[in-house]
Amino acid sequence: MVKNGFSPRRSLLFVSWDAGDFGNVGATEWLEGYLSMLHLKAIAYFSLDQAVMGDDVLSAYTSPLLIDLLDAAIRQVEHPKHAGQTIYNQAEREGGSWRIMKPLYLNSGAYSFTAFAGVPAVELRFTEERAYPFVNTPLDSASRLQEVLGGHLGVTGRSLAELVGEMVLRLAHDHILPLRITSYAQTVLQLSAQLNKHSAELQSRGLSPQWVFSARGDYSRAADTLQRAIDYSDLHDPATAHFYNTRIMRVEYYFLSQYVSVVETPFRHVIHGRGDHTLSALSEHLALLTSDPGRFDEKRFRRQLAFFTWTLQGAANALTGDVWSIHNTHTY
Known part of the structure; x- marks a missing residue:
């Protein structure tokens, strides 16, 4: 898109944190340093910590302001495990897409941005009914995750990237920010x-x-x-x-x-x-x-x-x- 002349109206900042397993220390320290200016400049924050832990169920721990944006995105992106079906279609078949949207929780990578800094935030994660057993252990590796996912690591990562891309593109380009203020x-x-x-x-x-x-x-x-x-x-x-x-x-x-x-x-x-x-x-x-x-x-x-x-x-x-x-x- 950039090669074809596209330029976002708003800046994108890519960040990676340390000490996430110790109460999101890295993210919180950064927030403390920029707190005074965040509410004037920051539009939204996306957390992708442990984003692919399965290939079946999408969970979005989110501020309500981002719900419309998320709802639009899951209608556009194909489910990694069900070819030809969007994430929204599959969720509706399994009991309703509303199950995807969940409240922010204390140990979420997105939590501090909303609860501490007042910035709409969302943490996105693909999981499955049986929890991935090797997270935060010496046995955790890309190859082992690929094995647990039955070879679907790449396609799941792509679906998640497309989902974030749909949302970020609107936040960075729409004339009016697509947040549900009501x-x-x-x-x-x-x-x-x-x-x-x-x-x-x-x-x-x-x-x-x-x-x-x-x-x-x-x-x-x-x-x-x-x-x-x-x-x-x-x-x-x-x-x-x-x-x-x-x-x-x-x-x-x-x-x-x-x-x-x-x-x-x-x-x-x-x-x-x-x-x-x-x-x-x-x-x-x-x-x-x-x-x-x-x-x-x-x-x-x-x-x-x-x-x-x-x-x-x-x-x-x-x-x-x-x-x-x-x-x-x-x-x-």
């Missing part, structure tokens, strides 16, 4: 349903979930409004494209809580992170109202709810371009 509205809607279920109990304790409902509505409307504006704009105009892309590429970053210390709580993302400020911690605490009411801590819950709400409202305001503010009569 994805987190659905995630927070699930929390709203949980809060609604316990609404009477919370109010009896003097706790109002109204701020969360308001912030979720603001984010949902902001994302929908931005998407509609993009759909009806002249995306070939450089100034217009730059304006929208700047908003889109900061969505993930604005889900990093500004209310916890990056030193004490490095994984500040309220959806994918680790700590008391996260959606998962809030949901687990809320569940105590049913399972063990005596362990429910109202003071802690107020703090959790406030931190999550402020972060979500900040993301909504950032998406619309407003200066961060909340004008609300509810108090915690």
Whole structure:
């Protein structure tokens, strides 16, 4: 493509890390050095650590922002084990392509980029039902992997490379970044349903979930409004494209809580992170109202709810371009 005159609109950076088996030390060290500029320049990160561990099932541990991009790519690439069938077709036959998309996990090579730096990331891996037994042992070698895969190592690697290529090509070349900016509205809607279920109990304790409902509505409307504006704009105009892309590429970053210390709580993302400020911690605490009411801590819950709400409202305001503010009569 380059020989034929193609030039990407955006840069591609190829990196290789050390100390991946010790908590992704190499990647995290690099992130710490470039953290201040990443949310202004980095669009997405692809992790290919242990990418070929089989030739049967594709797993994509991913930020929701990349789901549409991934869905489009698996419809284009042939499955390495089933000639004539795309990865999408094969997944649908085996119970649904949604099984491919999985949440980021702590030991993933992609995790730190999203949870620590606020950059949409995905880790792609081909596996099979019987786990490859030699990884991280002296017996691990290309020839042994080739043997376990029945000679399919080359074709599996090619399928994965084509899959990444399809996604990277769009990220590097499309006028507007193909990220699903509305994805987190659905995630927070699930929390709203949980809060609604316990609404009477919370109010009896003097706790109002109204701020969360308001912030979720603001984010949902902001994302929908931005998407509609993009759909009806002249995306070939450089100034217009730059304006929208700047908003889109900061969505993930604005889900990093500004209310916890990056030193004490490095994984500040309220959806994918680790700590008391996260959606998962809030949901687990809320569940105590049913399972063990005596362990429910109202003071802690107020703090959790406030931190999550402020972060979500900040993301909504950032998406619309407003200066961060909340004008609300509810108090915690």
